[in-house]
Amino acid sequence: QGSTYAGMAAGLAETSPVFRDVLERCDAVMGLDRPLAALFQDAAALARTDIAQPALYAVSAGLGALWRSWGIEPVAVLGHSVGEYAAAPLAGVLTLEDGARLIAARGRLMQALPAGGAMAALLGPEAEARGLLARHPEIEIAGLNAPTAMTVAGPEAALDRLLADPALGGGTLLAQKLPLRHAFHSRLLEPMLDGLAEVAGATPHHAPLLPVVGNVDGSVVGHHDAAGAVRGGARDAAGDGLHACGGAGRAAGAERVRADGGAGAGGGGEPGPASAGGRAGWGEPG
Secondary structure: OOOOOOOOOHHHHHHOHHHHHHHHHHHHHHOOOOOHHHHOOOHHHHOOHHHHHHHHHHHHHHHHHHHHHOOOOOOOEEEOOHHHHHHHHHHOOOOHHHHHHHHHHHHHHHHOOOOOEEEEEEEOOHHHHHHHHHOOOOOEEEEEEEOOEEEEEEEHHHHHHHHOOHHHOOOOOEEEEEOOOOOOOOHHHHHHHHHHHHHHHOOOOOOOOOOEEOOOOOOEEOOOOHHHHHHOOOHHHHOOOHHHHOOOOHHHHHHHHHHOOOOOOEEEOOOOOOHHHHHHOOOOOO
């Protein structure tokens, strides 16, 4: 979330039967108020968590289906946040429709949370960033994107105090507040975990047909259980960020794939014009 924009995927939806089929299958089960192709044109709707997350899932899943239609097969999958849900069907862990139902429920549960959370991207040496965070204990690491890039989250008032810290006054650390109303991947999402666990526990899961690389520490997940992931150490499935508190993040999975050769690996990020900036450090948090 944060990388959506009006008009995204419009060309693919219009010209690719494979991509359009994925959108229509998602439309049939997500329970949205309009078809995804119409929502892709609505910037205000795409700013809502309950729309953005299903939309990003559908785009990522559609791209995976399109690559496969061209004969490009993944040898492993990974994803960050919404991207993990999109990667699961590629690996055979979830059906496309079950993943669509699950991400739609996740988006609705997060949208229903009270406003007041906020997020920011930090660029600079990790040790200095952690020193800054030590002075602002209400703010958590939501994702380690690269050795010099992280996303942080917490109550908006606390984040504003961090952004006013003199350490950000022209030194080696840079910060940018993200246009979001929730502190994704932080303890502020705890109230929605029970609801997500209930939906995830009722969702059929299957043994992966491809290696699924986890974002917690870059290890290959041998058995994917979303309900357990909500309650256990890999709770990033719920987006609550305990992986970040432990000092890991999306970079770990990417490094694992790179170390293993990477060719043919597939996965879900959060596609859009912000993605290039995200690789440089201005992350997409959803």
